[in-house]
Amino acid sequence: MTNIAQLITRAQALCEERGVRLTSQRERVYEIIVQSKRAISAYDLLDVLRETEPQAKPPTVYRALDFLLSQGFVHKVESTNSFIACCLPGHAQHCSQLLICDSCGAVEECHADSLSTALQEKASQAGFAVSHHVVETHGTCGSCQVAKH
Incomplete structure (x- = not known):
């Protein structure tokens, strides 16, 4: 299993354990972040998401990002206002x-x-x-x- 598949499988399992929903849109946004070679901005995420979901709007991406951040699946790179996948999702209180x-x-x-x-x-x-x-x-x-x- 690739690292990408492992991260997505781990996120799905954590959501199930926590009783929260990893909707298809949230999962797709997470997948885009995981596959990105570098930190990705919300608008770049939206551009990639629109390739498969032309109706996607900025609030769609921001809601997904809020969820992914709250679950610890992604980190915000404050200095560049972009996002990366956490390499240890579910690891409690890591810096x-x-x-x-x-x-x-x-x-x-x-x-x-x-x-x-x-x-x-x-x-x-x-x-x-x-x-x-x-x-x-x-x-x-x-x-x-x-x-x-």
Whole structure:
């Protein structure tokens, strides 16, 4: 089974466990995000969705994104106002750490438990209750570095 199929199957199972519906439109939007090679904006999602659903409108995409975000299936890349699939859907309270290439736009999610723990400890010391956190790191990916030389 491909990684794409695994993520979609995992999302379906989590929805069933949680008693929420992964409608065909939500699943299609999720599939588009999962298949995207880089973070994708809501309007780019809409363009791809319209290839199979010409009647799709912006609210369709935004409602699907709200659902996918609330279920932890996707992450919003705040700095570029775009979305990527979570590589660990269903993993409770993980800190999303994103490596964002400013040259090609590629976004890779990574996990450093020590960073997450350190952020949580600092927040606790400050009396701050974290609801979620995303760490975005901008730079140049390995492929773009090689291409420049």
